[in-house]
Amino acid sequence: MLPYRPIPQEDIDHFDQQGYLIVRNALDSETIERLIAAGDRLLESDLQTNRQTNNGGIYDGFRNSISLDPAFAGLIDQEKILPIVVQLLGASLHVMTSHLIYKQPDAPDKPDTYRLPGWHRDYAMAMHDMGHGAIPRLLVKCAYYLTDLSEKGRGVTMVSPGSNLLTDNPEIPAGQVDPENAVESELQPGDCLIFENRTFHAGALHRGDTTRKAIMVGYGYRWVMPMDYVKQDAEFVQTLSPLQRFLVGEPFDDVETFQVNGGRNPIAEWCDEHGLPKARHPQVQG
Numbered sequence: 056m057l058p059y060r061p062i063p064q065e066d067i068d069h070f071d072q073q074g075y076l077i078v079r080n081a082l083d084s085e086t087i088e089r090l091i092a093a094g095d096r097l098l099e100s101d102l103q104t105n106r107q108t109n110n111g112g113i114y115d116g117f118r119n120s121i122s123l124d125p126a127f128a129g130l131i132d133q134e135k136i137l138p139i140v141v142q143l144l145g146a147s148l149h150v151m152t153s154h155l156i157y158k159q160p161d162a163p164d165k166p167d168t169y170r171l172p173g174w175h176r177d178y179a180m181a182m183h184d185m186g187h188g189a190i191p192r193l194l195v196k197c198a199y200y201l202t203d204l205s206e207k208g209r210g211v212t213m214v215s216p217g218s219n220l221l222t223d224n225p226e227i228p229a230g231q232v233d234p235e236n237a238v239e240s241e242l243q244p245g246d247c248l249i250f251e252n253r254t255f256h257a258g259a260l261h262r263g264d265t266t267r268k269a270i271m272v273g274y275g276y277r278w279v280m281p282m283d284y285v286k287q288d289a290e291f292v293q294t295l296s297p298l299q300r301f302l303v304g305e306p307f308d309d310v311e312t313f314q315v316n317g318g319r320n321p322i323a324e325w326c327d328e329h330g331l332p333k334a335r336h337p338q339v340q341g
Contacts, residue, residue, distance in 0.1 A: 056298065056321065059329045060138045071337045074219030074240055079238060081135045081247035082199055091201050093126035094155050094268055105283070110171060113159050119283035120155040120270060121303070122291045127153060130272050131299045136197050136247055139273050144195045145247070146323040146333040149304045151194055151275040152282040158210045158267040161260055167208070168232040170257040174215065174225065177252040177273070178282065188222035192337050194252035196273040202265065204242040210261030212248060213239045214268075219253040222340045233257070246262030253340070277304070277317065297321070 084088070095139040097117055120127045130148055140223040141148065154331055161169060176182060178194050204211045218225045220285075225234040239259050240248060250256060252275075266294045273282070287303045298321055303305045307319045326333045 057132065057138050057141075057325055058134050058202070059287070061329075061331075062142050067271070070249070070251075071105070072220070075214045075216065075238075075250040076139070076143075076244070077242070078136065078139065078247040078249065080245050081133070082201075082245035084245070086129075087244050089126045089203050090270065091132075091254045091268060093124040094201070094270070096121060096125065097116065097155065098157055107154075113161065113171065114149065115159075116154060116156040118152065118154055120286075121150065121153040121272070122287060123155075127155070127270060128291075128299065130199070130270065131295070131302050133197075133272075136249070136272075137274075139234045139249065140195050140197065140211070141322055141326065142331060143190070143251075144334065145275060146326050147277045148271060148302065148318075148322060149277045149280065149281065150302050152196070152271070152273040152326055154271045154273075154283075156269050156271065158258070158261055158269075160263055160265075161210075165260060169260045170213075170232060172258050172259045174227075174234070174255050176255055178275075181252075184334065188331050188340060189321040190253055191339065192219070192251050192253060193279050194273050194275045196250055196252070196271050198248040198250070198269055198271045200242050200246055200248070201244055201268040201270070203244055204240075204267065206263075207239050207241065208260055208262035210250060210267040211240055211242060211259050212250075213237050213257045213259050214248075214250055215255040218255040220338060220340050221253075221255075225255050274302075278327055292310065307329055 066076055098115055100289055106117055108115045117123055121131055198212055215225045215237050227234055241292045292300055307321055
């Protein structure tokens, strides 16, 4: 089961109020090398299943990446990050998305203000149906960066602190392209940027000369529809541990009778064992 790593209350408060959190050294060097090797194999292959390429190949990658290589499947229950996600979102979790993204350097003629993608919130289908002002926290996304982003202008995901509590788009001053408080974090390989679906974010300009490599794993409530799949392939599920199977939407126990709570939840049991709340009720917008 998961190691017990309580996070400071100030980190929880920061996430609730600002909509993001940075975890340093979430991945060790061996894991980073393994993930890069797996990502390189996929990007060099002819595989088109779940492939997503944008803007003439500036962005290239794969959705539902956890199902495409065992290296990525190991992130489902990553021992440093999953306990944090549970303490931020609660115990009723499953993986909603896993997105391998390779971003090439932007063209030299692009201005410093160029953003790809532009400022947006995740889980757009919810906003389409419910509107900005009604959206609760549904998704916590964990962006693992595998390459050096310790200098600005390397294509990091920018965030707008506090925008998770807005009922509309963040205000952008006249003549500018970013919200006034926008953050372009400086990250080392293995660092993880965690943000929620309501946090406005954008892709910073990539002025470097190497490919920016990252994989983002998003967790949501088990009663929210995943973004990348409806049901994972049975052959893939058989390769997973019981906890990993649970986190891709499978029941933890094979019980035929109806269970009003959805069945046994090993993460809820872990929370009980360590005196952690099984559900969180973060601040709403407005």
